[in-house]
Amino acid sequence: MSSTVTITKHALKDLKKVPRHILVQLDLWTEVIETEGYKSMQKIKGYNDYALLGDRKGQRSSYLSRSWRVIYSLNDKTNLINVEVLEVNHHDCRFPLDGHHLNSTLGHHRG
Numbered sequence: 206m207s208s209t210v211t212i213t214k215h216a217l218k219d220l221k222k223v224p225r226h227i228l229v230q231l232d233l234w235t236e237v238i239e240t241e242g243y244k245s246m247q248k249i250k251g252y253n254d255y256a257l258l259g260d261r262k263g264q265r266s267s268y269l270s271r272s273w274r275v276i277y278s279l280n281d282k283t284n285l286i287n288v289e290v291l292e293v294n295h296h297d298c299r300f301p302l303d304g305h306h307l308n309s310t311l312g313h314h315r316g
Contacts, residue, residue, distance in 0.1 A: 210239060211290070213289060215291065263278060277289055
Protein backbone atom coordinates (compact mmCIF):
# COMPACT_ATOMS: atom_id res chain seq x y z
CA MET A 206 0.00 0.00 0.00
CA SER A 207 1.39 3.37 -1.01
CA SER A 208 1.71 6.30 1.39
CA THR A 209 1.82 10.02 0.69
CA VAL A 210 2.49 12.91 3.05
CA THR A 211 0.74 16.27 2.77
CA ILE A 212 1.25 19.32 4.96
CA THR A 213 -1.60 21.55 6.11
CA LYS A 214 -1.43 25.35 5.89
CA HIS A 215 -1.20 25.48 9.70
CA ALA A 216 1.78 23.11 9.67
CA LEU A 217 3.49 25.12 6.91
CA LYS A 218 3.19 28.16 9.16
CA ASP A 219 4.72 26.17 12.04
CA LEU A 220 7.62 25.13 9.82
CA LYS A 221 8.68 28.76 9.37
CA LYS A 222 9.58 28.83 13.08
CA VAL A 223 11.43 25.54 13.53
CA PRO A 224 15.21 25.11 13.52
CA ARG A 225 16.82 23.83 10.33
CA HIS A 226 17.81 20.50 11.87
CA ILE A 227 14.13 19.81 12.61
CA LEU A 228 13.25 20.51 8.97
CA VAL A 229 15.86 17.93 8.00
CA GLN A 230 14.35 15.43 10.46
CA LEU A 231 10.86 16.07 9.05
CA ASP A 232 12.20 15.45 5.53
CA LEU A 233 13.69 12.12 6.70
CA TRP A 234 10.42 11.16 8.44
CA THR A 235 8.50 11.98 5.24
CA GLU A 236 10.96 10.05 3.09
CA VAL A 237 10.61 6.92 5.22
CA ILE A 238 6.82 7.06 4.92
CA GLU A 239 6.79 7.70 1.18
CA THR A 240 9.48 5.15 0.26
CA GLU A 241 9.02 2.38 2.84
CA GLY A 242 5.46 2.98 4.01
CA TYR A 243 3.74 4.31 7.07
CA LYS A 244 4.04 1.03 9.01
CA SER A 245 7.83 1.05 8.52
CA MET A 246 8.06 4.51 10.08
CA GLN A 247 6.11 3.29 13.10
CA LYS A 248 8.67 0.52 13.68
CA ILE A 249 11.55 2.99 14.06
CA LYS A 250 11.87 3.36 17.84
CA GLY A 251 13.44 6.81 17.72
CA TYR A 252 10.21 8.28 16.37
CA ASN A 253 8.32 6.97 19.40
CA ASP A 254 5.12 7.04 17.33
CA TYR A 255 1.90 6.90 19.35
CA ALA A 256 -1.80 7.73 19.23
CA LEU A 257 -2.91 10.92 20.98
CA LEU A 258 -5.81 11.13 23.42
CA GLY A 259 -8.46 13.64 24.48
CA ASP A 260 -9.05 16.54 22.11
CA ARG A 261 -6.48 15.03 19.76
CA LYS A 262 -8.11 11.58 19.54
CA GLY A 263 -7.67 10.26 16.00
CA GLN A 264 -4.31 12.01 15.63
CA ARG A 265 -0.83 10.58 16.10
CA SER A 266 2.53 11.99 17.16
CA SER A 267 6.12 11.14 16.24
CA TYR A 268 9.22 12.66 17.79
CA LEU A 269 11.58 14.42 15.40
CA SER A 270 14.02 15.13 18.24
CA ARG A 271 14.02 15.10 21.99
CA SER A 272 11.76 18.14 22.16
CA TRP A 273 10.16 18.51 18.70
CA ARG A 274 7.30 16.41 17.42
CA VAL A 275 5.12 16.14 14.35
CA ILE A 276 1.37 15.69 14.83
CA TYR A 277 -0.45 14.03 11.98
CA SER A 278 -3.57 12.13 10.99
CA LEU A 279 -4.19 9.23 8.63
CA ASN A 280 -6.73 8.92 5.87
CA ASP A 281 -6.84 5.39 4.51
CA LYS A 282 -10.30 5.42 2.90
CA THR A 283 -8.69 4.63 -0.45
CA ASN A 284 -5.88 2.24 -1.31
CA LEU A 285 -3.49 5.10 -0.54
CA ILE A 286 -2.60 6.16 2.96
CA ASN A 287 -2.55 9.93 3.20
CA VAL A 288 -0.47 11.13 6.13
CA GLU A 289 -1.51 14.71 6.79
CA VAL A 290 0.93 16.73 8.88
CA LEU A 291 -1.20 18.93 11.12
CA GLU A 292 1.40 20.55 13.33
CA VAL A 293 5.11 20.63 14.16
CA ASN A 294 5.77 21.94 17.63
CA HIS A 295 8.20 22.25 20.47
CA HIS A 296 7.10 19.81 23.12
CA ASP A 297 8.03 19.63 26.80
CA CYS A 298 10.59 16.91 27.19
CA ARG A 299 9.24 13.91 29.05
CA PHE A 300 12.52 12.03 29.07
CA PRO A 301 15.20 12.14 31.79
CA LEU A 302 17.69 14.98 31.43
CA ASP A 303 20.61 12.59 31.06
CA GLY A 304 19.32 11.60 27.61
CA HIS A 305 19.59 7.89 28.41
CA HIS A 306 16.01 7.16 27.29
CA LEU A 307 16.45 9.14 24.08
CA ASN A 308 19.69 7.35 23.25
CA SER A 309 18.09 3.97 23.79
CA THR A 310 15.05 4.82 21.67
CA LEU A 311 17.24 6.08 18.86
CA GLY A 312 19.30 2.90 19.03
CA HIS A 313 22.43 4.63 20.35
CA HIS A 314 24.39 2.95 23.06
CA ARG A 315 26.68 4.53 25.58
CA GLY A 316 30.11 3.08 25.43
